[in-house]
Amino acid sequence: MNRYIKPDKWNIIEEGFSAENVPSSESIFSIGNGRMGQRANFEEQYSGNTLQGNYIAGVYYPDKTKVGWWKNGYPEYFAKVLNAANWIGINVQVNGEELDLAKIKVADFQRVLNMHEGYLSRSFQATMNNGNEIRVDTRRFLSIVDDNIGAIRYTLIADNFTGTITLTPYLDADVVNEDSNYDEKFWEAISQESAGNNALVLARTKKTGFVVATGMVFELWKNGKLLSVNPINTVKEKYAACEVTIDIAEGDELVIYKFATNVSSFNHPEKELAAVAKSELAKAQNKHFNQLLHEQKDAWAAKWEESDITIDGDVAAQQAIRFNIFQLNQTYTGEDERLNIGPKGFTGEKYGGSTYWDTEAYCLPFYLATADKHVARNLLLYRYKQLGKAIENATKLGFNHGSALFPMVTMNGEECHNEWEITFEEIHRNGAIAFAVYNYVNYTGDEDYLKDFGLELLIGISRFWSQRITWSDRLNKFVMLGVTGPNEYENNVDNNWYTNKLACWCLDYTREVIDRVKTANPNKYLALSAKIGFNENEETKRWNEITQNMHFPESKELGVFLQQDNYLNKEQILVKDLDPKHRPINQKWSWDRILRSCFIKQADTLQGIYLFEDKFDIDTIERNFDFYESRTLHESSLSPCVHSILAAKLNKMEKAYELYLRTSRLDLDDYNCEVGEGLHITSMAGTWMSVVHGFGGFRVFNGKIHLNPRTPKDWDSFSFKIRFRGSVLKINAFKERVEVQNFSDIQVPLIIFGKEYLIDSNDKILINN
Amino acid sequence: MNRYIKPDKWNIIEEGFSAENVPSSESIFSIGNGRMGQRANFEEQYSGNTLQGNYIAGVYYPDKTKVGWWKNGYPEYFAKVLNAANWIGINVQVNGEELDLAKIKVADFQRVLNMHEGYLSRSFQATMNNGNEIRVDTRRFLSIVDDNIGAIRYTLIADNFTGTITLTPYLDADVVNEDSNYDEKFWEAISQESAGNNALVLARTKKTGFVVATGMVFELWKNGKLLSVNPINTVKEKYAACEVTIDIAEGDELVIYKFATNVSSFNHPEKELAAVAKSELAKAQNKHFNQLLHEQKDAWAAKWEESDITIDGDVAAQQAIRFNIFQLNQTYTGEDERLNIGPKGFTGEKYGGSTYWDTEAYCLPFYLATADKHVARNLLLYRYKQLGKAIENATKLGFNHGSALFPMVTMNGEECHNEWEITFEEIHRNGAIAFAVYNYVNYTGDEDYLKDFGLELLIGISRFWSQRITWSDRLNKFVMLGVTGPNEYENNVDNNWYTNKLACWCLDYTREVIDRVKTANPNKYLALSAKIGFNENEETKRWNEITQNMHFPESKELGVFLQQDNYLNKEQILVKDLDPKHRPINQKWSWDRILRSCFIKQADTLQGIYLFEDKFDIDTIERNFDFYESRTLHESSLSPCVHSILAAKLNKMEKAYELYLRTSRLDLDDYNCEVGEGLHITSMAGTWMSVVHGFGGFRVFNGKIHLNPRTPKDWDSFSFKIRFRGSVLKINAFKERVEVQNFSDIQVPLIIFGKEYLIDSNDKILINN
Numbered sequence A, B: 001m002n003r004y005i006k007p008d009k010w011n012i013i014e015e016g017f018s019a020e021n022v023p024s025s026e027s028i029f030s031i032g033n034g035r036m037g038q039r040a041n042f043e044e045q046y047s048g049n050t051l052q053g054n055y056i057a058g059v060y061y062p063d064k065t066k067v068g069w070w071k072n073g074y075p076e077y078f079a080k081v082l083n084a085a086n087w088i089g090i091n092v093q094v095n096g097e098e099l100d101l102a103k104i105k106v107a108d109f110q111r112v113l114n115m116h117e118g119y120l121s122r123s124f125q126a127t128m129n130n131g132n133e134i135r136v137d138t139r140r141f142l143s144i145v146d147d148n149i150g151a152i153r154y155t156l157i158a159d160n161f162t163g164t165i166t167l168t169p170y171l172d173a174d175v176v177n178e179d180s181n182y183d184e185k186f187w188e189a190i191s192q193e194s195a196g197n198n199a200l201v202l203a204r205t206k207k208t209g210f211v212v213a214t215g216m217v218f219e220l221w222k223n224g225k226l227l228s229v230n231p232i233n234t235v236k237e238k239y240a241a242c243e244v245t246i247d248i249a250e251g252d253e254l255v256i257y258k259f260a261t262n263v264s265s266f267n268h269p270e271k272e273l274a275a276v277a278k279s280e281l282a283k284a285q286n287k288h289f290n291q292l293l294h295e296q297k298d299a300w301a302a303k304w305e306e307s308d309i310t311i312d313g314d315v316a317a318q319q320a321i322r323f324n325i326f327q328l329n330q331t332y333t334g335e336d337e338r339l340n341i342g343p344k345g346f347t348g349e350k351y352g353g354s355t356y357w358d359t360e361a362y363c364l365p366f367y368l369a370t371a372d373k374h375v376a377r378n379l380l381l382y383r384y385k386q387l388g389k390a391i392e393n394a395t396k397l398g399f400n401h402g403s404a405l406f407p408m409v410t411m412n413g414e415e416c417h418n419e420w421e422i423t424f425e426e427i428h429r430n431g432a433i434a435f436a437v438y439n440y441v442n443y444t445g446d447e448d449y450l451k452d453f454g455l456e457l458l459i460g461i462s463r464f465w466s467q468r469i470t471w472s473d474r475l476n477k478f479v480m481l482g483v484t485g486p487n488e489y490e491n492n493v494d495n496n497w498y499t500n501k502l503a504c505w506c507l508d509y510t511r512e513v514i515d516r517v518k519t520a521n522p523n524k525y526l527a528l529s530a531k532i533g534f535n536e537n538e539e540t541k542r543w544n545e546i547t548q549n550m551h552f553p554e555s556k557e558l559g560v561f562l563q564q565d566n567y568l569n570k571e572q573i574l575v576k577d578l579d580p581k582h583r584p585i586n587q588k589w590s591w592d593r594i595l596r597s598c599f600i601k602q603a604d605t606l607q608g609i610y611l612f613e614d615k616f617d618i619d620t621i622e623r624n625f626d627f628y629e630s631r632t633l634h635e636s637s638l639s640p641c642v643h644s645i646l647a648a649k650l651n652k653m654e655k656a657y658e659l660y661l662r663t664s665r666l667d668l669d670d671y672n673c674e675v676g677e678g679l680h681i682t683s684m685a686g687t688w689m690s691v692v693h694g695f696g697g698f699r700v701f702n703g704k705i706h707l708n709p710r711t712p713k714d715w716d717s718f719s720f721k722i723r724f725r726g727s728v729l730k731i732n733a734f735k736e737r738v739e740v741q742n743f744s745d746i747q748v749p750l751i752i753f754g755k756e757y758l759i760d761s762n763d764k765i766l767i768n769n
Helices: A019-028 A270-307 A315-331 A358-370 A373-384 A387-396 A428-444 A448-468 A497-520 A522-532 A536-548 A591-596 A604-611 A618-629 A639-649 A653-664 A681-695 B019-028 B270-307 B315-331 B358-370 B373-384 B387-396 B428-444 B448-468 B497-520 B522-532 B536-548 B591-596 B604-611 B618-629 B639-649 B653-664 B681-695
Strands: A011-015 A036-038 A054-056 A060-064 A077-081 A090-094 A105-114 A119-127 A133-142 A149-158 A163-172 A187-195 A198-205 A211-222 A232-236 A239-248 A253-264 A309-312 A470-472 A477-479 A699-701 A704-707 A717-724 A727-734 A737-742 A748-752 A755-759 A764-768 B011-015 B036-038 B054-056 B060-064 B077-081 B090-094 B105-114 B119-127 B133-142 B149-158 B163-172 B187-195 B198-205 B211-222 B232-236 B239-248 B253-264 B309-312 B470-472 B477-479 B699-701 B704-707 B717-724 B727-734 B737-742 B748-752 B755-759 B764-768
Touching: A011 A019, A011 A315, A036 A133, A054 A253, A090 A149, A133 A270, A149 A270, A163 A198, A163 A211, A163 A253, A187 A232, A187 A239, A198 A239, A198 A270, A211 A239, A211 A270, A253 A270, A270 A315, A270 A358, A270 A717, A309 A315, A309 A681, A315 A358, A315 A653, A315 A681, A358 A373, A358 A428, A358 A681, A358 A717, A373 A387, A373 A428, A373 A448, A387 A448, A428 A448, A428 A497, A428 A699, A448 A497, A448 A522, A448 A536, A497 A522, A497 A536, A497 A604, A604 A618, A604 A639, A618 A639, A639 A653, A639 A681, A653 A681, A681 A717, A727 A748, A737 A748, A737 A755, A755 A764, B011 B019, B011 B315, B036 B133, B054 B253, B090 B149, B133 B270, B149 B270, B163 B198, B163 B211, B163 B253, B187 B232, B187 B239, B198 B239, B198 B270, B211 B239, B211 B270, B253 B270, B270 B315, B270 B717, B309 B315, B309 B681, B315 B358, B315 B653, B315 B681, B358 B373, B358 B428, B358 B681, B358 B717, B373 B387, B373 B428, B373 B448, B387 B448, B428 B448, B428 B497, B428 B699, B448 B497, B448 B522, B448 B536, B497 B522, B497 B536, B497 B604, B604 B618, B604 B639, B618 B639, B639 B653, B639 B681, B653 B681, B681 B717, B727 B748, B737 B748, B737 B755, B755 B764
Parallel strands: A704 A748, B704 B748
Antiparallel strands: A011 A105, A036 A054, A060 A077, A090 A163, A105 A119, A119 A133, A133 A149, A149 A253, A163 A239, A187 A198, A198 A211, A211 A253, A232 A239, A309 A717, A470 A477, A699 A704, A717 A727, A727 A737, A737 A764, A748 A755, B011 B105, B036 B054, B060 B077, B090 B163, B105 B119, B119 B133, B133 B149, B149 B253, B163 B239, B187 B198, B198 B211, B211 B253, B232 B239, B309 B717, B470 B477, B699 B704, B717 B727, B727 B737, B737 B764, B748 B755
């Protein structure tokens, strides 16, 4: 835990310079626009501890895996999120001395991430070792309107001296990746040029051959007047710079505007990249800083209009939820179905890959409710397009007949993870991907998706389950052996309740979808069956046998489902009885000790209950919640949100609120002491769920919205917006009433506190608790 | 499987040159003397596929571990067996053309490992590309009398040409390790010199700083006369050579004798190494080749006198058992308690480390029965001296109060393995180390070992079990969760029957030893208790509770013990019903598929039954044997021997014989297609056990020898020798009788086929079946 962010409704604020907090703030104050992202590294040189990061969506490097003992089936490579060319750099020399916050005296340091308008600003007063005092004020953003463009305004005021200031805006693709298995650099030079106020560097990733053109153009203004300068242009491999030295008198104000672009072969033919970069730069310079920023504000206002959540009476909670929503919107816009939502987004390198089950299990509900339908649909299509590779992957592991196993971690559909207990056994991910199809169709009503894409994917996954599940003579039941559930503090267990549940649900749902598609589109169904050699009678017969005779571990005595067959054989200790000095156990304990203990990283049984909550009575939910929450350490960022949602449902409001703070301020307050590595982007969607599904009690069953808002004690009220099948609703929840506004031209039926209502177009209703 | 070794009772013979078999033969024809070992690499250059290897006992390199995802508790390094300086090299040029068997025509190639006399010879006829024909005949050995010395006689005959032959004997420490995690070289130069007929290279291992001095001196003889030559002496970093060019007429015979030495800082002060090396070389040259070889033959004759096993009527079986015994005696002599028996001995690099549980579980019985008591005692002392590090290791994993966990793989007592399911969970090794103490004392009657060393080690291990075992409320029993048994085809299971059995046995045995030491040496016991803070009452009370209430999984219905709690939940398929195209599954199947299957690498339940066979009736043993043998793939080299022993006990002689061939000819016939990586040295001791314990039915219970010889159908008879408490017995087993000869001056009581006999000193008895 490290709390230094100042509370504010719309801004993330750091005051005072602390070298220790630099890596953390670099993550927290990251900016991004879905196409690229930039950690809050300083423009000027910084020789202190820092993680430099500029990331370009879709551009990755297949690093050789590092593995102690090879196991059959391991992937050949691990896709790395790539630190790309530094485009923000502006070296500053004051009378020949380098401005470097690690080496001089800094005062009045302030950093602000303006979430409402979508920019990062920073200001400080510096006393150089030569005694010169300057004030610096910077502002930068990555445009979400022109998503190839970044813009910087960097202002210096000479407070107490006369002399020179040398500014060197530069581009540098000779960067390192912290997350590199063999300490290699991942970029090779193509070309670098610097002329006048312009520079351009083209570099190519090794192996994958992605080319990124990074360009810049700058302007220098002194005391409000544009200077005509004659820079010294320098290039070296992967580097290009323009150096300008300006005479300065005391009180002079110098402003450098740096416009930059990153364009990649992911989106443009390689040979056009230099031209595209130059034209993007011309556009940026033409619009100039203020117009670009103005457009940025408008675009962000529109995003907030769709996705804002307000919380009254609790600034920390308000700031946190907006921070989560802001970062989600910076990471993924849904405009490109080749992209996905990496666990650290554009804020760090750790974990590699861009796609985990987090996308389907945590992120999808956020985009379903706050963005146009095509955004969620693109997330689904991303997986559908990788179905072939999922089938290849399953084949490699010994499955056949079109069985599909989607990867644990991937960039392009190929598995990238190499720990057997995860790569081969954390197969619940397949269930999350199937559930996302259900979730999407249930929410949007887009039945066509099933016949065009959904059913084929569901059959591939069901075929996998059908082969992965085996018959146990001893138990006289079907079983699923050797799996790892979302609770990764148990590995290679038999009959993980959550995975079994999800697998059986998937088999049933696939049969249901078969019937629906067959009825609505018999020809389409026949064509699909022929394409994938589907023998409906025979295959679904086994699916049915499985779901009718599946083994689900439970304790009748305790009235709880068991997360795996042998869980109760463990010594049962509650978190409250664990000496805090042992926490987090993933840092304090050896791995075997964690595995043997009853302690839970995230309670997958509760996750299953959350997914299928309509199948369980409230007492069952409560017994399981009490049992598992008391054993759960929440050492996964994905854990507290689900517990918070169930706690709210069970009206355990203090617990729900405690867990909400934990998920929503995980990064702002650095609960796990590792925010410097990057933000937990995907768990931010879980935070959103904990407000909307948790406190809001929002659900969609059978095409209808359900609401059961409950306002935490510390809040006066909260509100959120929901897009649903052409309508836009705003829910204002107060302690004793709830108000629902319909901003659309259609009538919306919905169920509030169990009672059915109909809200007229552009009308609102008010219900007392 | 690759069968090309010619059957012979005393020799290993390869005929005809095959480049494909070079790596395999390099392993099979390896020579060693306990202090060092040398693969059967060619003296002359060879540009084909080869694994060059010269290994020096005790000299290792701590390579950085390579691991995909770090787990708490992993070791920092992995100790590598080191390829050291090449001391055998003699480059040969015939009229300027390099002799390289990969590049010329080879005829009449023969390689012979003379096991009776302890040397390797090789001969061939070569037609150079220039048309010159030569015959080559080489012989070399590593002296077991002067264990710093190696000697080579290399003979060339010019068959059809006149001209020159250039010979370049050299030393080269600029070698690579195939088993290197980061492709680094492990040696750095200290010095190299070459003068006259002598050369000396000193090199130091990185990090560990071992220094090895490798020296050579050579002589050149032409047609029986010593030549006075004036070599061209060359040195470069880590390399020294002497080049001599000799005029040759058709029919001339040229002989080069190369005497070499390897001496290391493991045995001598670093600053004396050069002098030691030179004095060793002088001694070697003085004795010269024939005397050294003569001494070698005598010394090997003495070893065979002690450890030979004869098998009449089955040459393949006879050759195999001698090969196993020969390699064991080449690997470990028992003279240095800092050394141990690496799984590949001096024949390859794979697996690293020098010490596995193989030593205690497989090798100890061989050395107990065929060598002086101090040899087995040194193997035990090796572990005792590492007790402190075993306690450190357990502490690192969260155990306390002097709990000891010995490493899975080690050089110096520190754990070197880094797979959580093995490093942290394959803890049965602790049991094997405790059992070795019992085994040694039971065999030798050396009770003093207990008070001086054994008890302290036993208490450390028992303290570990006591903490590792936990109470299960659900089962109302003590349990051991999250372990991996010797059957590594199941990982992280609960209640591995073998490990539970061994742990409980250890707790009981430790209590028994406490009583014995306390009675015999009360002061010694008090001193030890004080030293290690042993609270006998409290600690042994829990041990007793555990052993009285331990959970052992079993199937009452099938009448078998279960190798782990959930084993029967697996789909039960027999090996005979597995399509052979899937074997070996460790090469054909992904790891998860192996783990989920019921197939067994080595049946640890049977291993447990073998250790404690006097605790089970014969029907129980047979039921378990039939159950597990039919599910066991024997994909561990350590597997078939135990099954063979039990099969012999159960009078399943065909099965016993089949498994004997598998264990004894594992390397000679390359069952697993990987002998090129090195020999399976430790499993060779298992082969010895399968004859002596298996067919011989040899056991020691309560200080008395038991024999139940059974001769396989294919054998006329077999014999083996046993040292036992001052006596030496030879057992000759025939189909219908057994003859036991007592070569000692003491009477020996023993039990044959269940009946008690007493053999007088230097007498023999003959018993009919």
